[in-house]
Amino acid sequence: MDERNSRRDELTPFPSSVYRCGSRPDPRFSLANERTFLAWIRTSLAFLAAGVALEALQVPIQHGFRTAAAGVFVALGLLSAVRAWFGWMRTERALREDRTLPSPALGAVLSLGVVIAVVLMVIGFFW
Structure with missing residues (x-):
């Protein structure tokens, strides 16, 4: 039984590019990062x-x-789904390496995209 547990600890979870670096952060921060990821997925949907x-x-x-x-x-x-994944990875890596958290990426692009879509709808409604 001990051998199985030691082998399990040796396995690197996915994605290894995130979990191989640094040390384990406080679980509360990783869970908050996961909730942010899920919020981006809801936005994408x-x-x-x-x-x-x-x-x-x-x-x-x-x-x-x-x-x-x-x-x-x-x-x-x-774009939101892609941002969710890469944003989660960047933040988790920063947490593990005790670095400053990365700034939000693509917020301005998504806001501009919504404005463009709404303007297209308004023009199409009155055209």
């Missing part, structure tokens, strides 16, 4: 749902503008 809903529902917006806005929302959803 919301963007994807908005894009799909624009195309699936009979929204009174001119077709070209509606499709463009839906495309922007889908792109934002995919």
Whole structure:
């Protein structure tokens, strides 16, 4: 039994690029980082749902503008999911190495994307 536990401790969890560096941080910080990751995933799902809903529902917006806005929302959803993963990795690595936490990335890009999608929808509604 002790041999099995020692082998389990030797295994590096995924992703090894994060867990091989530094030392284990306070679990509360890692769990907070995980909650932030999950919040980004929820944001990603919301963007994807908005894009799909624009195309699936009979929204009174001119077709070209509606499709463009839906495309922007889908792109934002995919970008948010990628940001969730890389943001989690960067933050977890900083926690493990006792470094300053990285600044939020892509916040301005996502905000601008939402503004662009809404402007496309408003123009398409009144076109």
